[in-house]
Amino acid sequence: MTDARSSRDGHLATRIHAQGEGVPDIDPEALYDTAELGDDGESLLEPRRGFPWLSTLLAVVAVTWIAINWLQAIYWAHATHPALGWVVFAIGVFVGAAGLVLVGRAWRQRHQIDAITRLNRRLARAESDGEVGHSVVELREAAEHLLADNPYRKTFEDNLLGIDAGSHATELVVALERGYAEPDARARALIQREVVRTGLFIAASPYPALDLLLVAWRNARMVNAIARIYGLTLSFPARWRLYRMIVQNMAFASATETVLDSASEGWASNLLVNLGARAGQGVAVALYSLRIGRQAMRASRIAPEHRPLVDRNLARLILSAIRERSADNR
Amino acid sequence: MASDSSTSPLAGCPVTRIGITGLSGAGKSTLITAIINHLENARRGALTDQPGLAAIRHGRWHREIERAFDYDHALTALTSQPPSWPESTRDWSIARLTLDYQRRWYSLRPRRRCLELFDYPGEWLLDLSLLDWSYADYTAHWRDWLAHRPRREIAPGLLDELAAIDPAAPLDAERMAALSQRWSMMLADSRLPPHRLSRNLPGRWLMPGEGFDPDAMPFLPLPRALEADDADWPDGSWGQVCRDHFTYYRDRVARPFFESHFGRLDAQVILVDLLGALRSGRDALADMRAALESILEPFRYRDGHWLANLFGRRIRRVAIVATQIDHLLPADQARLTRLLDSYLFELTQSLAGKDVELRLFAVSAVTAAQSREDGRGEPMLVGTEKSSRQKIAFTPPSIPEQMPHDLDLAIDDLPTLAPPAGLDRARPFPGRRVDSLLDFLIGEH
Numbered sequence: 193m194t195d196a197r198s199s200r201d202g203h204l205a206t207r208i209h210a211q212g213e214g215v216p217d218i219d220p221e222a223l224y225d226t227a228e229l230g231d232d233g234e235s236l237l238e239p240r241r242g243f244p245w246l247s248t249l250l251a252v253v254a255v256t257w258i259a260i261n262w263l264q265a266i267y268w269a270h271a272t273h274p275a276l277g278w279v280v281f282a283i284g285v286f287v288g289a290a291g292l293v294l295v296g297r298a299w300r301q302r303h304q305i306d307a308i309t310r311l312n313r314r315l316a317r318a319e320s321d322g323e324v325g326h327s328v329v330e331l332r333e334a335a336e337h338l339l340a341d342n343p344y345r346k347t348f349e350d351n352l353l354g355i356d357a358g359s360h361a362t363e364l365v366v367a368l369e370r371g372y373a374e375p376d377a378r379a380r381a382l383i384q385r386e387v388v389r390t391g392l393f394i395a396a397s398p399y400p401a402l403d404l405l406l407v408a409w410r411n412a413r414m415v416n417a418i419a420r421i422y423g424l425t426l427s428f429p430a431r432w433r434l435y436r437m438i439v440q441n442m443a444f445a446s447a448t449e450t451v452l453d454s455a456s457e458g459w460a461s462n463l464l465v466n467l468g469a470r471a472g473q474g475v476a477v478a479l480y481s482l483r484i485g486r487q488a489m490r491a492s493r494i495a496p497e498h499r500p501l502v503d504r505n506l507a508r509l510i511l512s513a514i515r516e517r518s519a520d521n522r
Numbered sequence: 523m524a525s526d527s528s529t530s531p532l533a534g535c536p537v538t539r540i541g542i543t544g545l546s547g548a549g550k551s552t553l554i555t556a557i558i559n560h561l562e563n564a565r566r567g568a569l570t571d572q573p574g575l576a577a578i579r580h581g582r583w584h585r586e587i588e589r590a591f592d593y594d595h596a597l598t599a600l601t602s603q604p605p606s607w608p609e610s611t612r613d614w615s616i617a618r619l620t621l622d623y624q625r626r627w628y629s630l631r632p633r634r635r636c637l638e639l640f641d642y643p644g645e646w647l648l649d650l651s652l653l654d655w656s657y658a659d660y661t662a663h664w665r666d667w668l669a670h671r672p673r674r675e676i677a678p679g680l681l682d683e684l685a686a687i688d689p690a691a692p693l694d695a696e697r698m699a700a701l702s703q704r705w706s707m708m709l710a711d712s713r714l715p716p717h718r719l720s721r722n723l724p725g726r727w728l729m730p731g732e733g734f735d736p737d738a739m740p741f742l743p744l745p746r747a748l749e750a751d752d753a754d755w756p757d758g759s760w761g762q763v764c765r766d767h768f769t770y771y772r773d774r775v776a777r778p779f780f781e782s783h784f785g786r787l788d789a790q791v792i793l794v795d796l797l798g799a800l801r802s803g804r805d806a807l808a809d810m811r812a813a814l815e816s817i818l819e820p821f822r823y824r825d826g827h828w829l830a831n832l833f834g835r836r837i838r839r840v841a842i843v844a845t846q847i848d849h850l851l852p853a854d855q856a857r858l859t860r861l862l863d864s865y866l867f868e869l870t871q872s873l874a875g876k877d878v879e880l881r882l883f884a885v886s887a888v889t890a891a892q893s894r895e896d897g898r899g900e901p902m903l904v905g906t907e908k909s910s911r912q913k914i915a916f917t918p919p920s921i922p923e924q925m926p927h928d929l930d931l932a933i934d935d936l937p938t939l940a941p942p943a944g945l946d947r948a949r950p951f952p953g954r955r956v957d958s959l960l961d962f963l964i965g966e967h
Contacts, residue, residue: 322859
C-alpha cells in the first residue's frame with residue numbers, strides 16, 4: 193500500500209508504505225543502534241582528568257632536596273660570614289620566586305590547552321542541542337576569556353559583538369569561525385609547506401634509519417608553529433599535553449580522516465608504481481603529517497570543526513607537489 | 523549542577539528538585555520513567571556520553587515515600603505484552619532518587635545527592651495565568667476565545683447561551699449544572715484530536731486531582747458581567763456565585779498548590795507535544811504557544827511581584843522539551859530543536875535578559891520507531907501503530923528548520939506509535955537525548 197498524497201499549502205504528507213503483516217518485524221536491538229544515528233559530527237576527545245601523582249611526588253622530592261641543600265648552604269655561609277649567609281639566602285629566594293613564576297606560567301599554559309578542548313566540546317554539544325539563552329552568553333564569556341591574549345582578539349571581539357542571550361549556539365560558533373578565518377588560512381598554508389617538505393625529505397633521505405627521528409622532529413616543529421599561529425604559547429608541560437591530545441585524537445580515526453586517506457589511496461598507489469618505494473614512503477609520511485597538522489589545528493581552536501579543516505583537495509595538492517618534485521629529482 | 527544547598531532531614535543529602543510538567547499527552551510519565559531508568563542504569567553506561575554525569579555511579583528509586591511516582595506501574599505498562607505507554611498524570615506525585623557519586627578521596631563534593639522529580643498535570647500549570655486575573659479578566663478572555671474559531675465550532679451556541687444569562691438574576695441550579703457539564707465537555711473536546719488546543723482553563727476541570735470536585739463549586743464566564751464594573755450582585759445570583767466560586771478556586775485551590783511546591787523547585791521541565799500540535803495545524807500551534815507564554819509569564823515579572831518571588835528566586839533552569847522525536851527520520855530529529863526555537867523565538871527573546879537559563883531540547887524518552895530502508899533504498903521508519911496495534915512502515919515528511927510566521931504548518935497522517943517490545947528495566951531504554959536533558963538539569967560542570 194502506498195499513500196503518496198500531494199501536499200497542500202503548509203501541509204507535509206507522511207508516506208505510508210505498508211501496514212499490517214506486510215511490514216518487516218521490528219528488531220528491538222536495532223532501536224539501540226538507532227539511538228546512535230543522527231549524532232552530529234565528531235568532537236575532540238575529553239581531556240583526561242586526574243591528579244598527576246607521580247609528577248607531584250617527584251617535584252616534592254626535588255624541592256625538598258633543593259631546600260635542604262639551600263638551608264645547609266645558608267648555614268655554612270652564615271658560619272663563614274653573616275653577610276654571606278644573607279647573600280645566599282637572598283639568591284635562594286630570588287631563584288625560588290623565579291622558579292615559581294615559571295612553573296605557574298607553564299601550568300597555566302597547560303591548563304589552557306585543556307580549557308580550549310573542553311570549550312570546543314561544550315560548543316559542539318551546545319550546537320547539536322540547539323542551545324539559546326544564558327548558556328550561550330556564558331559560552332561567549334568563556335571564549336572571550338580564553339582569547340584574551342590572542343593576537344586576533346580584536347577580530348574575535350568584533351565578531352562576538354552581536355552574540356547575546358537571544359542568540360543560538362550556532363551563531364556563536366559561526367562568529368568564532370569568522371574570527372578563525374585568517375589563522376586557519378595561515379595554518380593550512382603552513383601545513384601544506386611543511387608536509388610537502390617532510391614527504392620530500394623522506395623520499396630523498398639516504399639514511400632510512402634516521403627517518404623516524406626526522407619525521408618526529410619536523411612534525412613537532414609543525415605543531416609548535418600551528419599553535420603559535422593560533423596564539424598559544426607552549427611551555428614544556430603544555431607542549432607535552434598538546435602532543436598527547438593530538439596522538440589520542442588520531443588514534444580514534446574519524447570519518448573525515450578516513451575520507452582523507454581513502455581519497456589519497458589512488459594517488460599513493462600510483463606514486464608507488466611510478467616513483468618507487470622511497471617516494472611511496474614519503475607520501476605515506478606526508479599523509480601522516482597531514483593528519484597531525486589537522487589535529488593540531490583542531491586542538492588549538494575553540495570553535496568546533498564545522499567543515500574539515502584539512503580537506504581532500506589540500507591532500508591532493510600536497511601529493512601532487514610531492515609527485516612532481518620527486519619526479520624532478522629522479 | 524542545579525543550584526541547591528538545602529538538605530532533606532529524611533535522606534540526609536542535598537536535594538535537587540525538578541518540576542516536570544507538560545500539556546496533556548506530551549509524555550511526562552514516560553519521560554520520568556525513562557529518566558529513572560537511565561539513572562538506575564548509570565553503572566551500566568547509560569550516562570557515559572555526558573561528562574557532567576560521569577561521576578554518577580548509581581541511582582536508586584524510592585517507592586516508600588508518600589505520593590511516590592508510580593514507577594512500578596509505568597514499568598509494568600512498558601514491559602508487558604503487548605506494551606503500552608504509562609497512564610497519564612492525573613495528580614501530583616514525586617519521584618525521589620538517591621544518586622551515589624564516585625569521588626576522589628580529596629573531593630569536597632557530596633558523595634550522595636537526592637533528586638526529586640515533581641510530576642504534576644500540565645493543565646494545572648495553566649492556572650498560573652488565573653492567579654493574576656479577576657473574575658472579569660477570566661470572563662473577558664473566555665468571551666474572546668469562544669467568539670473565534672476553533673472554539674466557536676467546538677461549542678456552537680455556548681457563548682450565546684452564557685451571554686443570555688443576567689448576572690443579577692437568581693441562580694438556577696439545574697441550568698448551572700447543565701451548563702457546567704457542557705463547559706467540561708467543551709474543554710475535553712478542545713484538548714482532544716483533531717483540535718489539540720492547550721488553553722483549557724480552569725486546569726482542574728479536566729484534571730481535578732485529589733480533594734477537588736469541579737461540580738461542587740462550578741463557575742462560568744458570564745459575558746454580561748463585563749457590562750457593569752465590579753457590580754454588587756445580590757446574594758444567590760449567577761454573578762455573585764460564579765465570582766465567589768472563581769475567587770475560591772483561584773485563592774484556595776490554585777494558589778496554594780503553587781505556593782507549597784514551586785518555591786522549592788530548582789529547575790523546571792516543560793514538555794511540549796510539538797509533533798502533536800503539528801498534526802492538528804495552525805490553530806493548535808497558536809494555542810499551544812499562547813499557553814506556553816502564559817506559563818512562562820512569571821519569569822518575566824519584575825522583582826517584588828509575588829509570582830516573581832515564587833519562581834525567580836530559585837528556579838534558574840527551564841527546559842522546554844519537544845518529545846517523540848523518534849517519529850521523525852534521524853536527519854530531521856536535530857532539526858526539530860531548531861523548529862522549536864523558531865516557533866518559540868519571541869518567548870526565548872523575552873526571557874533572554876532574565877536570570878533564567880532557558881534551553882530547548884528535542885528528545886525521545888523511549889524510541890518506538892526503527893529506522894530502515896524501503897525497496898528503493900530510501901529511509902523509512904517501522905513501528906507499531908498505537909490504536910490499531912498493527913505494524914506500520916512510513917516515511918515522515920522532512921520538516922523545515924523555520925516555523926512559518928503565520929504558523930501554517932501541519933503534518934498529515936503521522937502515525938502515533940506504541941512502545942516497542944522487549945524493554946527491560948535492567949537496561950537503559952533506547953532513547954534520544956535523555957542524557958543531554960539530565961546533563962542540563964543535574965550535570966556537574
